[in-house]
Amino acid sequence: MSYSHLNQPLVVANVHNLVTDILANTISFNETMDKLNGWYYPFMNHLNTELFYLQPVLAFLSATQAIVGDTYPENVIWDHDKTQRFITMLSCYRNDIERECIMFSYKESQNKRELKQYTQSLTNHYSRLLFIRIDLKYAKETSHHVSIEDFDAHMRKFRELISNKKTCFEHLQGNAWALEQGSEEYGLHCHLLLIYDGSQRQNDWYLAREVGEKWKIMTGGLGEYYSYHDSERKQQYKQYGKLGIGMIHRDNPQEVENAVASALYLTKPNKNEQQLKSWLPNMRTFGHGIYRIPKRRGLPPIAK
Incomplete structure (x- = not known):
């Protein structure tokens, strides 16, 4: 897959939307697996530790790293088992994401x-x-x-x-x-x-x-x-x-x-x-x- 048309903000936005769709239960399992295989590598390739990220993006990073560990991003394949573990782990971050939304609305x-x-x-x-x-x-x-x-x-x-x-x-x-x-x-x-x-x-x-x-x-x-x-x-x-x-x-x-x-x-x-x-x-x-x-x-x- 070619990623030459992707930029840093778009990759991050796609990862953010994937997490929020999963938590809202508006995306199928197979589509989740396809998007993980499509977005994980470009996200890690564009990751900039000097930036701040919204909570859904941080949840994506934490959950994926807990599952694949030190495996090089280009070698990671999101199969049925890894995808199921990822979906399950995201629920741990729901409160942080909701709290951030409340703070945004207040601001x-x-x-x-x-x-x-x-x-x-x-x-x-x-x-x-x-x-x-x-x-x-x-x-x-x-x-x-x-x-x-x-x-x-x-x-x-x-x-x-x-x-x-x-x-x-x-x-x-x-x-x-x-x-x-x-x-x-x-x-x-x-x-x-x-x-x-x-x-x-x-x-x-x-x-x-x-x-x-x-x-x-x-x-x-x-x-x-x-x-x-x-x-x-x-x-x-x-x-x-x-x-x-x-x-x-x-x-x-x-x-x-x-x-x-x-x-x-x-x-x-x-x-x-x-x-x-x-x-x-x-x-x-x-x-x-x-x-x-x-x-x-x-x-x-x-x-x-």
Whole structure:
């Protein structure tokens, strides 16, 4: 079997999904055996002890090593007996996995409250704001070149560009971002929210395109993006009274409510399956700008 099309995050995600499927009893024995034979070697080949992994991935590593010991990964064949032992052993890790899911939901709830307060502060302060929503991701055909280290480096550099507030980030008044890992088709990606001064910026479609193209250039052509700002998609949202991107006026409560709801998509406590499956030490997966800064017009100075 050729593994040239696989990258580190995808292999880890497949192992994670195998464990969760087994514990949820949504996968057959024969399919489990086939996937063990398909994923064990590439997982061990991509294993990086400097990374942190989610509990299902750690359970996979611990259970498989308990069964095969020091056997070279390329020599391991998952037969009926080994597969049955693996399935049985996974139940020992169920509590740790469930505890991690609870902690994730709690942290996302905290992020949600924080982001809601942040976006409401901005909409209360400015008469009009331009909300931009865009997803930064990687082209499927080249995603095997992207490691979690690459993703972290790309996002750090892109956040620096946002902070500099030049070119397509000029007149930016707020931002928020969340890193996630989806299916093979979507893989590693970032949900990005940009909030501009509506008296200085008006064309949301153009700005979204400029930001997306900036991502593609910065990633050396590996990046792709998805914009929510084409007229057809916006019309669909508007038709159902849910349009929360584009120009948002403070004196229109429905627009403000929709904008805050759109922003909160970045933090969903029930999106356990979208977590990064592995990450670097000190790697941030969520963040937003700072509202209370000394130069924010109309506000009293921050007490020292």
